[in-house]
Amino acid sequence: MKTVIAINGSARKSWNTATLLEYALKGAEAVGAKTELVHLYDLDYKGCTSCFSCKLKDGKSYGKCATKDDLTPVLERIAGADAFILGSPVYIGMATGEMRSFLERLVFPYLVYDREHSTLFPKKIPTAFIHTMGADESSAKAMGFDGPIRLTELVLGRIFGSSETLVATDTLQFDDYAKYVSSGHNPAEKARRHREVFPEDCRMAYDLGMRMAQAGR
Numbered sequence: 001m002k003t004v005i006a007i008n009g010s011a012r013k014s015w016n017t018a019t020l021l022e023y024a025l026k027g028a029e030a031v032g033a034k035t036e037l038v039h040l041y042d043l044d045y046k047g048c049t050s051c052f053s054c055k056l057k058d059g060k061s062y063g064k065c066a067t068k069d070d071l072t073p074v075l076e077r078i079a080g081a082d083a084f085i086l087g088s089p090v091y092i093g094m095a096t097g098e099m100r101s102f103l104e105r106l107v108f109p110y111l112v113y114d115r116e117h118s119t120l121f122p123k124k125i126p127t128a129f130i131h132t133m134g135a136d137e138s139s140a141k142a143m144g145f146d147g148p149i150r151l152t153e154l155v156l157g158r159i160f161g162s163s164e165t166l167v168a169t170d171t172l173q174f175d176d177y178a179k180y181v182s183s184g185h186n187p188a189e190k191a192r193r194h195r196e197v198f199p200e201d202c203r204m205a206y207d208l209g210m211r212m213a214q215a216g217r
């Protein structure tokens with residue numbers, strides 16, 4: 001049985017990012033995978049501290065993160081998984097700080113400082129990243145949000161073997177727009193989008209989860 005792990009980089013456990021990750025895991029389960037959803041905001045951890053134990057010649061932590069905290073068992077489970085799916089809202093043009101700290105700890109130990117930027121990850125597994133953002137597609141492009149998204153896809157692909165990206169734009173941010181100062185948003189349009197387009201994003205997440213669990217069969 002395949003194991004697929006999803007990592008939620010949103011503080012919210014039942015909103016856009018978490019919902020899409022849940023759909024992806026449902027897709028993986030539909031083809032027989034065992035799944036797990038980890039909420040990063042439940043964990044106490046830090047990003048990379050530049051200790052470089054993971055790069056120390058003949059070091060006992062070579063190729064592994066030496067920092068011990070709540071991320072340690074999660075990183076171990078990812079190393080044993082058959083696929084993983086990350087999810088994060090875009091905060092100020094990038095993934096959340098928690099997701100970025102997680103990525104530092106996940107990716108850097110496997111990255112070899114050689115000319116080829118080779119990887120110490122011992123197998124090739126499918127990975128994916130689901131990004132959610134309040135901006136619509138054209139504003140996101142105009143503001144350059146696609147840059148960090150493509151870079152993350154490139155890095156995950158190089159280290160783990162392959163990576164897919166799913167982007168959900170123009171998400172619903174509040175339960176009731178009337179309660180918040182947000183004159184730049186059109187609440188009726190946001191509600192329509194959530195009703196008509198978000199379900200399609202969920203369907204794509206479901207299909208993505210299926211693909212992740214079926215890869216390499």
Ligand SMILES: Cc1cc2nc3c(=O)[nH]c(=O)nc-3n(C[C@H](O)[C@H](O)[C@H](O)COP(=O)(O)O)c2cc1C
Pocket residue numbers: 010011012015016017018088089090091092093094132133134135136171172173
């Ligand atoms: C601190 C903060 C910063 C944000 N920055 C951006 C941004 O730069 N671009 C954008 O399109 N949306 C931005 N958003 C909106 C979120 O990306 C969007 O609502 C996302 O879907 C929220 O995910 P969630 O529902 O899983 O929490 C921001 C939201 C917050 C709270």
